[in-house]
Amino acid sequence: MKKLSGKFLLGSAILLGALASSSVVYAADSNNAGQNQVLDQCQYLPLATNLAFPKKFGTKNTTVCVDIPVQVEQAKMVFNMDTDTVDGKGNSNGLKHMLMMGAVMKEQIAKGLINPKNVDIIGVMHGSALKWLVKPVPPQQKKFIEGIFKLKREGVNIHIEACAAAMNGAHLTKKNLFSYDANGNPDPKAGGRIYVNQGAFARELYLENHGYAYFEEGYDYHGKK
Numbered sequence: 001m002k003k004l005s006g007k008f009l010l011g012s013a014i015l016l017g018a019l020a021s022s023s024v025v026y027a028a029d030s031n032n033a034g035q036n037q038v039l040d041q042c043q044y045l046p047l048a049t050n051l052a053f054p055k056k057f058g059t060k061n062t063t064v065c066v067d068i069p070v071q072v073e074q075a076k077m078v079f080n081m082d083t084d085t086v087d088g089k090g091n092s093n094g095l096k097h098m099l100m101m102g103a104v105m106k107e108q109i110a111k112g113l114i115n116p117k118n119v120d121i122i123g124v125m126h127g128s129a130l131k132w133l134v135k136p137v138p139p140q141q142k143k144f145i146e147g148i149f150k151l152k153r154e155g156v157n158i159h160i161e162a163c164a165a166a167m168n169g170a171h172l173t174k175k176n177l178f179s180y181d182a183n184g185n186p187d188p189k190a191g192g193r194i195y196v197n198q199g200a201f202a203r204e205l206y207l208e209n210h211g212y213a214y215f216e217e218g219y220d221y222h223g224k225k
Contacts, residue, residue, distance in 0.1 A: 042067045052103035052147075074118040075105055078207045081217045082127035082200070092132055094217030095144035095160075098123045102151040102158045109155065119157045122207065123148075126163035126200035129217075130170060133162050133194055137178045145178060149192025159193070163200035 042065035049057040081094035102121055108114040125133055132141045151158050162177060174184035179194045181187045197203040208214050 037069070038067055039069065043069070045069060046107075048100040048104050051107050052100040071113065072108075073114065075101070075108075075114065076118075076120045076207075076210075076212045077101065077122065077215060078204055078212045079121075079123040079215045079217050080200075080204055081123060081125045081129040081132075083217075084128040084131055085217075090140050092129070092141050092144060094123060094125070094129065095132065095141055095148070097215070097217065098158065098160075099144050099147045099151070102148060102156050105158075106151055106154060106156045116155060116157065120212070121156070121158040122212070123160045124163065124197065124200050124204055125160060126166040130162060130166050130172075133160070133177050134172065135176060135178050142178070145194075146191060149179075149190070152192055159195060161195045161197045161200075161203065163203075164196050165199045167196065 044061045044064070045066045046059070047057070047061045047064065050059055050061055079094050079098055081092070085093060087093055087096070098121060105114065105119045105121065109116045109119065132138070133145075137145065145160065148158055148160060167173065167176075174180045174196065175182055177194055177196075179187055179190035179192060186193050204214065
């Protein structure tokens with residue numbers, strides 16, 4: 001099973017940001033050769049960071065000229081988050097990258113470049129990463145969870161799952177998780193829902209066996225696990 005580091009995924013996510021304005025490039029050619037097209041002149045295509053964090057990075061890319069636009073026809077992805085590693089600014093790598101990919105897919109869907117039925121982005125949280133879902137959620141991570149919930153409400157098939165086995169080991173129940181009330185019922189005020197699976201490893205194995213791309217998010221910003 002090949003695992004992709006958080007740093008690798010960030011680079012991939014930025015490149016995938018080119019999707020939003022690549023319809024002209026791929027209008028007449030959607031075969032494999034077209035997907036590997038190198039532009040005669042690079043273009044300042046929108047990046048994932050522009051789509052996910054426009055207030056911080058702006059809505060347009062004006063710094064990195066892209067040579068190879070990227071178009072995907074199916075986005076079935078599972079993010080394995082089993083450590084509480086963060087980037088240099090204290091952000092959860094996995095939650096951040098999930099939000100970025102969801103934003104790219106939202107733009108793809110809006111432009112008719114991908115069928116929403118072909119999008120399924122799942123984050124599986126266990127190990128020390130489980131703490132990001134336990135109330136009170138740190139504001140730094142809460143903004144990503146709420147952003148993922150917002151994408152779900154806007155029609156992107158994206159959600160977060162907590163591992164029941166990890167919860168049991170930490171003596172947690174649903175009432176301890178963000179998006180649930182004191183009785184363990186879904187809290188409508190949360191704007192979304194965190195689901196609980198029977199076990200993280202079995203869930204990820206099932207998803208991989210059914211064609212989901214696996215992304216490992218257990219690396220800190222120095223690339224160490």
